[in-house]
Amino acid sequence: MTITQLYYVLAVAEHQNFTKAAQxxxxxxxxxxxxIQKLEEELDVLIFDRGKKPIELTEVGKKIVLQARNIVNESDRIQDIVDQQKGFIGGEFRLGIIPTIMPTLLPMFLKTFIKKHAKVKLKIEELTTEEIIQRLEDGHLDAAIAATPLEKDNLKERPIYYEPFVGYIPQNHRLFEKKHIEVNDLDLHDMLLLEDGHCFRDGIINLCKSLKNQNEDAFQLESGSIETLIKLSNEGLGMTLLPYLHTLDLKDNLKTNLRHFTEPSPAREVSLIYHKSELKMQIINALYDTISSIVRGAIAFQNVKIISPLPKK
Structure with a gap:
């Protein structure tokens, strides 16, 4: 049995196709x-049911894949141990970031991090929270930045900052004259939301569901981007909530539509997430230090109430 054979098994288990796995x-x-056939002969079992389309794991194959993933992770740790012993911060590092964080946070820290750690080859992908969880579990990401808590036993979460929700209220809206808004002011009937699949949307729904007479079926209009929500709001189609960092780059004439919550402000917890195997921790620590030092200057809020991104059932 070899590590390479286990890599191949994991690839077929993921792609459910030998050709795609080989590629x-x-x-x-x-x-x-x-x-893979040599490994099956050595173990005297079939790992894959080749008669199914797409290819499926046998019952024993499922158990083998779980153990193979552990073995492969531990084999990667050997090089990781050597790198840490040498104090080496470099090599490829795959980072996932959710869409409502990517456009505001990435420009804040990327240039600084690259300049300070030139030997790290960052590969950054914009992914949904669901995609991030799956790729971290499959070993296809080294770390990610997303809203937490996610409550996954095999993932570790390291909070970087707490980002308050801010109301964006057009002039014709019932709340426009208020200097500060309360959670009790919110009404899903006139709230513009992101499309399903965005954890920031789930956070807003969770926030509104804490009120009486609020249900998820109330809203009518959704969009795939925060920028579109702002434009729709400007057309008088309703109010929306923005993550605080998105408000910093608004034009001055649009900032007059912003309304902060009375404290404690509802907020999302943004964390650096990685597998419990803790591979490439030297790079993870470097990322955390860089991001937290920069964001600390942009977000000085302390009195906040964290809203979970997990969809309520």
């Missing part, structure tokens, strides 16, 4: 198939 491993399909 992801940069080997020919016959080479990959032969190595």
């Amino acid at each position: 992801s491993c940069f080997v020919t399909q016959p080479t990959l198939s032969m190595q």
